[in-house]
Amino acid sequence: MTRFIFITGGVVSSLGKGLGSAALGALLQARGYKVRLCKLDPYLNVDPGTMSPFQHGEVYVTDDGAETDLDLGHYERFTGNPATQNDNTTTGRIYTEVLAKERRGDYLGATVQVIPHVTDEIKDFIREKDGTADFVLCEIGGTVGDIESLPFMEAIRQFGNEMGRERALFIHVTLLPYIPAAGELKTKPTQHSVKELMGMGIRPRILLCRADREIAEDELRKIALFCNIDENKVIPALDVSSIYEVPLSYHKEGLDTQVLDAFGIHDAKEPDLSSWEEVVRRVKEPEGSVKIAIVGKYTNLTDSYKSLNEALIHGGIANNVKVKLKFVESTIFDGDNDDITHELQGVNGILVPGGFGVRGAEGKIKAAKYAREKNIPYFGICFGLQMAILEAARNLCGITDATSSEFEEQQGELLIGLMTEWTKGNATEVRRQDEDLGGTMRLGAYPCNLKNGSKVAEIYGKNDISERHRHRYEVNINFKDQLEENGFVFSGLSPDGGLPEICERNDHPWFIGVQFHPELKSKPFDPHPLFVSFIKAAIEQGRLV
Ligand code: GLN
Numbered sequence: 001m002t003r004f005i006f007i008t009g010g011v012v013s014s015l016g017k018g019l020g021s022a023a024l025g026a027l028l029q030a031r032g033y034k035v036r037l038c039k040l041d042p043y044l045n046v047d048p049g050t051m052s053p054f055q056h057g058e059v060y061v062t063d064d065g066a067e068t069d070l071d072l073g074h075y076e077r078f079t080g081n082p083a084t085q086n087d088n089t090t091t092g093r094i095y096t097e098v099l100a101k102e103r104r105g106d107y108l109g110a111t112v113q114v115i116p117h118v119t120d121e122i123k124d125f126i127r128e129k130d131g132t133a134d135f136v137l138c139e140i141g142g143t144v145g146d147i148e149s150l151p152f153m154e155a156i157r158q159f160g161n162e163m164g165r166e167r168a169l170f171i172h173v174t175l176l177p178y179i180p181a182a183g184e185l186k187t188k189p190t191q192h193s194v195k196e197l198m199g200m201g202i203r204p205r206i207l208l209c210r211a212d213r214e215i216a217e218d219e220l221r222k223i224a225l226f227c228n229i230d231e232n233k234v235i236p237a238l239d240v241s242s243i244y245e246v247p248l249s250y251h252k253e254g255l256d257t258q259v260l261d262a263f264g265i266h267d268a269k270e271p272d273l274s275s276w277e278e279v280v281r282r283v284k285e286p287e288g289s290v291k292i293a294i295v296g297k298y299t300n301l302t303d304s305y306k307s308l309n310e311a312l313i314h315g316g317i318a319n320n321v322k323v324k325l326k327f328v329e330s331t332i333f334d335g336d337n338d339d340i341t342h343e344l345q346g347v348n349g350i351l352v353p354g355g356f357g358v359r360g361a362e363g364k365i366k367a368a369k370y371a372r373e374k375n376i377p378y379f380g381i382c383f384g385l386q387m388a389i390l391e392a393a394r395n396l397c398g399i400t401d402a403t404s405s406e407f408e409e410q411q412g413e414l415l416i417g418l419m420t421e422w423t424k425g426n427a428t429e430v431r432r433q434d435e436d437l438g439g440t441m442r443l444g445a446y447p448c449n450l451k452n453g454s455k456v457a458e459i460y461g462k463n464d465i466s467e468r469h470r471h472r473y474e475v476n477i478n479f480k481d482q483l484e485e486n487g488f489v490f491s492g493l494s495p496d497g498g499l500p501e502i503c504e505r506n507d508h509p510w511f512i513g514v515q516f517h518p519e520l521k522s523k524p525f526d527p528h529p530l531f532v533s534f535i536k537a538a539i540e541q542g543r544l545v
Helices: 017-030 071-079 091-104 114-127 150-163 188-199 217-227 243-252 255-262 274-284 302-319 361-374 383-395 455-460 477-485 529-544
Strands: 003-009 035-041 088-090 135-140 168-175 206-211 234-238 288-296 321-329 349-352 378-381 414-418 421-424 427-430 442-450 464-471 473-475 488-493 500-505 511-514
Touching: 003 017, 003 150, 017 035, 017 071, 017 135, 017 168, 017 243, 017 255, 035 071, 035 114, 071 302, 088 091, 091 114, 091 150, 114 150, 135 150, 150 168, 168 188, 168 255, 188 206, 188 217, 206 217, 206 255, 217 234, 234 243, 243 255, 243 274, 274 302, 288 302, 288 361, 288 529, 302 321, 302 529, 321 361, 321 529, 349 361, 349 383, 349 529, 361 378, 361 383, 378 383, 383 414, 383 473, 383 477, 383 500, 383 511, 442 455, 442 500, 455 488, 455 500, 455 529, 473 477, 473 500, 477 488, 477 500, 511 529
Parallel strands: 003 135, 003 168, 035 088, 035 135, 168 206, 206 234, 288 321, 288 349, 349 378, 378 511
Antiparallel strands: 414 473, 421 427, 442 464, 442 488, 488 500, 500 511
C-alpha cells in the first residue's frame, strides 16, 4: 500500500523544504522502505527550462530529458533514485494539459473550471504514483497563502480526504524567527501559517520548525497547543553546518518515527544511518583542503550552480579534503580587461561550468588559456568545453576568428555550431535555429564511447558511459584533426562518431572538457569519477607548488 506525504511551507520561502523532503525520503529508505519524491511547482512556466538562474537557481535535468526544479537534484542525491519527467509538474504544465483536453472536446461540453478540472489534473499527477513506492513524498513549492498555490492546496486537500488518515499525511515546514530585542524565538508566524492552512481545509499532523537555535520545551508545547498538533509531532529542525547532516539531525528529533506513528506503523526497523554518519564525518574532519576557482556568470547566487557545488564537495569527500570554492565573475574580463591572473593565482584547479550567451565568454576563454599554460587542472563543463576549444583554436591552431554560432556576430570560423539533426536510439531528432527557446536543446541522457587508453577511459574504468545533456550547440567535428594536431584528444564521441562529447589535452596534467553535465549524477555516497579525479589532481597541484 502506498502512503502519501505532502510537504508544505509557511512563513517565508527558502525554508529548506526540498532538503527536508529529501532527508525524510532518505530516512524512510534507510528503514527499508521504497520511496518516491515529487514536486508540484505553482509557477506558470511549463518547466523551469527558460528561467534565468538568477530567478530560480539551477535547472536540474533528468535522464529522460526533463528540465526540472533543483529540488529534484536534492531528491536524487539523498535517495540515489533517478528522478524522471513525471516527478515534477507546474501550473503551466497542468493548464497545458487541461486546455489541450478542452480543445479536443474531452470535457464533453462542460464549463471548464479550476475545481474540478484543474484540481483533477493535479490529483491525476499524484495518483499515478500509487503503487510505485511504499511512500510517495510530494513537496508543494512556494509558501502557503500564495495565490498560485491555491489549486494545488485544494487538490491535495481533496486527495487527503479520499485517501484517509491511514494513507495521507500533511507535514508543514515553518520558521521560528529569533527576535534579538525580545531575546526569544517567536511562534506567532507559525500559528498564523497553520491557521491559513486550516482555513483551506488542510490539517497538518506534523510541524517541522526551522530555527537557528535550540527551541525551548515550553515553546514547543505552546506551538502544539495553539496549532492543535501532538506535542511529539512538533519537531525542531535546527540549522546544521552541512546539508548531509540533515537526515541525522531530523532522525535525532524523531521525524521519521513520528511520520510512521502518524500512519500507525509501530514495527518498523531502526534506520541504518552508517553511510550518512561516514559522509558527515568526512565533511567535518577533512585532512586538508584545495582551492577551486569557478569561472562563471551567476557566481553571486550559489543556487545557480547547486549540483556543481555538491559534486565538488563529493569529490572532496572521496579524497578526504575540504573543497574551498572561489567564484570568479567572468563578465569582468570581457573586452580589454585582460588580467585574469590575479583572480586565478594560487588556485589548485579551475572549473568553467555550463553557461549561455556571449556575455562573459571571453573571461572563460582567458581562464582556459591560463589553466592550459600554467598546467593547472582544468575542468570544462558544457560551455566550459566549448570555450576551451575556442581558446585552443585561436591560440594554438591559428584560427584567430574561431567562434560559436551562439555568439551573435557569427562572422568567424564556427568551431561550435548548431547541430540540426542527431539520433537518439533509433529516432532522429531535429532542431531549428528559429524554434521557440523552450525545449529545443539536446536534453537528457545520451551514450558516449570513450577512446581506449585515454585519460577519461582510465577515470571511468570503462569505455561506454551515459551522461546527461542540456545544450544547443556542439563542437564542430570537422575541426577534429586540426585540434588533435595541437594536443586536444577527442576522447569521447557519440556512438555514431558525429558528436564530440569529451576532449582532453595530452600535454597537461589534467585538462578535460565534457559536453555533458556530470555534476547531475554525483551523490555523496557515489561521487562522480570525474570530480573525484579532478579534486585528486588539484591536491597533486597543491603539492607541486
Ligand atoms: N550555451 C551552450 C549551448 O547551448 C552551453 C550550454 C551549457 O553549458 N549547458 O550549447
